[in-house]
Every structure is written in structure tokens, then in C-alpha cells.
Amino acid sequence: MTPRITAAVAARVLRQIRRDRRTLALLLVLPCLLITLLWWMFRDTPVFDQVGPALLAMFPFIVMFLVTSVTTLRERSSGTLERLLAMPMGKLDFLVGYAVAFGLVAAVQAALAVGLSVGLLDLEVIGPVWLLFVVAVVDAVLGTALGLFVSAFAQTEFQAVQFMPAVVIPQILLCGLFLPRDQLPDALHWISDLLPLSYAVDAMTTLTTSAETGDVWADLAVVAGFAVAGLAAGAATLRRRTP
Amino acid sequence: MSAAVEIRDLHVVRGGRTVLEHLDVTIGGGVTGLLGPSGCGKSTLMRCLVGVQRTSGGSVTVFGDAAGSRALRDRIGYVTQAASVYDDLTPVENLSFFARVLGVDRSEVDRVVEAVDLGDHRDRVVGRLSGGQRSRASLAVALLGSPDLLVLDEPTVGLDPVLREDLWSLFHELADRGTAVFVSSHVMDEAERCDRLLLMREGRIIADGSPGEIKERAGAASVEEAFLAIVRRDVA
Numbered sequence: 001m002t003p004r005i006t007a008a009v010a011a012r013v014l015r016q017i018r019r020d021r022r023t024l025a026l027l028l029v030l031p032c033l034l035i036t037l038l039w040w041m042f043r044d045t046p047v048f049d050q051v052g053p054a055l056l057a058m059f060p061f062i063v064m065f066l067v068t069s070v071t072t073l074r075e076r077s078s079g080t081l082e083r084l085l086a087m088p089m090g091k092l093d094f095l096v097g098y099a100v101a102f103g104l105v106a107a108v109q110a111a112l113a114v115g116l117s118v119g120l121l122d123l124e125v126i127g128p129v130w131l132l133f134v135v136a137v138v139d140a141v142l143g144t145a146l147g148l149f150v151s152a153f154a155q156t157e158f159q160a161v162q163f164m165p166a167v168v169i170p171q172i173l174l175c176g177l178f179l180p181r182d183q184l185p186d187a188l189h190w191i192s193d194l195l196p197l198s199y200a201v202d203a204m205t206t207l208t209t210s211a212e213t214g215d216v217w218a219d220l221a222v223v224a225g226f227a228v229a230g231l232a233a234g235a236a237t238l239r240r241r242t243p
Numbered sequence: 244m245s246a247a248v249e250i251r252d253l254h255v256v257r258g259g260r261t262v263l264e265h266l267d268v269t270i271g272g273g274v275t276g277l278l279g280p281s282g283c284g285k286s287t288l289m290r291c292l293v294g295v296q297r298t299s300g301g302s303v304t305v306f307g308d309a310a311g312s313r314a315l316r317d318r319i320g321y322v323t324q325a326a327s328v329y330d331d332l333t334p335v336e337n338l339s340f341f342a343r344v345l346g347v348d349r350s351e352v353d354r355v356v357e358a359v360d361l362g363d364h365r366d367r368v369v370g371r372l373s374g375g376q377r378s379r380a381s382l383a384v385a386l387l388g389s390p391d392l393l394v395l396d397e398p399t400v401g402l403d404p405v406l407r408e409d410l411w412s413l414f415h416e417l418a419d420r421g422t423a424v425f426v427s428s429h430v431m432d433e434a435e436r437c438d439r440l441l442l443m444r445e446g447r448i449i450a451d452g453s454p455g456e457i458k459e460r461a462g463a464a465s466v467e468e469a470f471l472a473i474v475r476r477d478v479a
Contacts, residue, residue: 078325079325079327240295
């Protein structure tokens with residue numbers, strides 16, 4: 001890995017996102033709108049306080065997964081990836097460059113979503129608010145890592161989008177948003193223990209209900225571990241020589 | 244001049260089909276043209292030189308190192324058939340990015356923009372440029388850092404004849420300064436502009452020599468006729 005090249009990849013990806021105003025607006029504004037919608041639906045009930053933390057964990061993950069799988073697929077099919085791999089670029093330069101760029105976008109997205117939820121919509125947070133933000137960013141990097149990995153298995157952008165329901169929706173169903181994880185049937189509870197989003201949602205929920213941060217760091221470490229594993233798996237799918 | 248590229252007994256099978264059949268070729272300096280109909284294996288051969296093609300046998304050596312080795316990655320400029328540039332960036336932004344990846348000076352960007360005559364379009368997003376302008380942007384990337392070997396896969400497709408003429412002059416200029424230029428084309432009239440020609444058909448090199456030699460040997464007036472004569476003789 002070469003820092004100069006990693007930084008070049010990250011800067012280039014950010015420039016492309018900046019140029020695409022519509023995508024940028026969707027990335028930043030949409031999560032806020034959806035959170036507001038839920039707050040409005042459940043006003044005068046305690047539901048928003050219960051699902052709010054899970055939403056803050058889900059949005060960065062879903063959005064970054066989608067954006068990354070489509071952009072890297074485009075990079076594979078346009079020939080730019082082949083060109084880069086024929087240059088002195090390490091595979092990790094490419095992957096980490098993407099993770100850094102989307103991590104930064106996620107930081108802005110998370111700052112807006114957390115600021116809105118806590119500042120305007122009165123989401124109750126007992127733990128430190130900044131840690132909520134950290135969890136959201138790590139979660140976004142996880143989405144990016146899985147998106148990079150999955151893009152290797154899609155031949156078209158259409159297929160890439162179809163990986164969303166396959167990879168993301170089961171995690172949303174089992175992460176504790178619909179039913180607390182300890183009330184799931186044993187087999188499903190066991191499966192939910194293997195899914196990274198469960199840990200991100202656990203971390204967010206702990207933060208909103210307790211001032212104790214030990215468990216949060218443990219959950220965060222698991223999410224970060226999955227992100228690193230995702231990037232490593234992604235590196236394995238980038239081949240300089242292709243058939 | 245010693246050989247830039249040495250290909251020995253190169254064999255490539257893609258999807259169960261033999262694309263390159265036990266190829267032996269040496270490429271030296273000057274402008275070497277790889278001519279043949281589309282689908283004959285030109286792109287696959289070029290990918291082998293750059294080291295991005297999985298091969299089933301044989302060896303490809305570039306400047307004494309195995310193709311694709313780390314030491315070669317900033318010595319070869321490569322243009323794929325598709326314009327491998329980012330559509331949502333301008334030519335200058337594309338070039339600045341690739342220049343940073345290659346670690347070459349920023350002044351290179353202006354130099355290559357001029358070399359491919361994209362000065363008027365340097366700050367327009369590539370997606371809004373014409374096909375010819377896009378492929379020139381892609382070519383400009385390959386020129387960054389003055390590589391020792393240029394591998395150009397059909398760089399002149401769809402270009403206006405005046406521009407094509409300019410690019411061929413550029414290739415010769417580069418070759419005169421010591422760059423080995425390897426260009427493919429399926430347009431036979433471009434053959435005349437090469438110092439040396441490789442005619443390719445169905446994964447084999449069917450003729451190798453200067454345009455003049457090839458025409459003389461086949462007793463033909465043009466390279467196209469020579470190609471036909473050689474194929475007919477092979478079939479007979």
C-alpha cells in the first residue's frame with residue numbers, strides 16, 4: 001500500500017460524488033427525511049425512542065452498501081479498474097481509498113442524522129452522543145466493505161442492486177428492530193449473532209439506554225472486525241489477471 | 244535495439260475456446276502494428292503484454308521481466324478498447340488522478356493534453372465529449388510519464404481522418420524518441436503507417452514484416468489484398 005495512491009483514490013471518489021449533485025443530496029437528505037417520517041408516525045408514543053437507534057445504525061449501512069456496490073461494479077466494467085491494476089496500484093490502495101471516501105461521506109451523513117434525531121426530534125440518548133456518531137461511521141465503512149466484496153459477484157448494475165435484498169434485508173429483519181433479538185426463535189437468534197448489523201444496532205441501543213460504554217466498544221469492535229474482513233475478502237476478489 | 248517484448252509459445256484459452264495458439268513473437272522498437280479482423284485475438288494478445296490476461300502456457304517477457312511484474316507497471320502505457328476513463332470527471336481531473344497514481348509530475352498533465360490535442364475540451368466532463376475525444380482522453384492517460392512501451396488497442400477507431408493522421412505522427416514521434424509502440428487496428432489502410440506489421444487471424448500470426456515486405460511476398464498491391472492472398476493460400 002502507498003499512502004499517495006490511497007489518498008489519490010479517495011480524493012477522486014469524493015470528487016465524483018461531489019459532481020453528482022443528485023446522489024449527494026440523496027445520500028445526505030434521505031436518511032433525515034425517513035427518520036423524520038418515523039418520528040411523525042409515532043409521535044406521542046415511545047416507539048421512536050425504541051426504533052430511532054436502530055435506524056441510525058441501518059441507514060449508513062444500507063446506503064453505503066448500495067452506492068459502493070454500484071460504483072465499484074462500474075469501475076470493473078468500464079475498464080478503469082483494469083487500467084489501475086496495470087499501474088503501480090496495490091489492491092488495498094483501491095479498497096481503502098474507497099472506504100476512506102465513503103467513510104467521510106458517512107461522517108457527514110451521520111452528523112446530520114444524529115444531530116436531527118437528538119437535537120430536533122428529541123431522541124433520548126443517555127450515553128455520549130459523539131459515540132453514536134462513531135458507531136454510524138464504522139457502520140458505513142462496513143456497508144462499503146460488503147458492497148466492494150459483493151460487486152465482484154455481479155455482472156451488471158441490475159444484479160448488484162439485487163444483492164441488497166439478499167445481503168441487507170435479512171440483517172434488518174434479524175437485527176432487533178422488529179423483535180428484540182432475545183425473543184427470536186433459538187436458531188434465528190443464533191444466526192443474528194453472526195450478522196454484523198445486529199452488533200451495530202446493539203451498540204446504538206445501549207448508547208441510548210445507558211451511560212455505560214464498555215459494551216458499546218465491544219460491539220463496535222465486532223462491527224469493525226467485520227468491516228476489515230469484508231475489505232480483505234474484497235481484496236481477494238480483485239485479480240490483476242482475469243480470464 | 245534489444246527486443247522490448249519476447250513472446251514464447253504463448254497459449255490462451257478463454258471459455259473453452261483457444262484464442263491464442265502457441266504464439267512466438269518478438270517486438271522491438273518503432274511502431275509495430277497488429278492487424279486483423281475483430282475477434283482474432285488482438286485484444287487478448289495485448290492484455291498478455293500488460294499482464295492482465297490469465298494464460299494457459301508459454302511466457303511473455305517485457306524488458307527482461309515477466310509481463311505484469313511490479314517493475315513494469317510504470318513503464319507500460321496501456322489503452323484498452325473501451326475508453327477507460329471516468330465519465331463524470333474532466334480530462335484534466337482524470338489525468339491528474341492517474342498522474343498521482345503513477346507518481347509523475349503534474350506538469351505531465353498539460354503536456355499529454357496537448358499531445359492528444361484535447362486543449363479545447365480539457366475542462367469538460369468526459370461523458371459529454373464525443374467518442375473520439377473520449378478515446379483521446381484515454382490515450383492521454385497512457386502517455387503520462389513517457390512509458391517505454393505503449394500498448395494501444397484500436398486507439399484510432401471512429402476518429403476523423405485528420406486526427407487519425409495526427410495520432411499516427413505522434414506514434415512515430417514517440418517511437419523516434421525510443422518508445423516501443425504496439426498498436427492494433429482492424430482497419431487495413433492503417434497498416435501502411437507501421438514500421439512493422441503483424442497480421443493476425445484466428446489466434447495465429449499469419450504474416451510478419453514491414454508493409455512493403457508483406458505486400459511483395461504476397462505479390463499484392465495493398466496490405467488488404469496481401470491479407471486475402473495469405474488466407475487463401477493457407478486454406479488451400
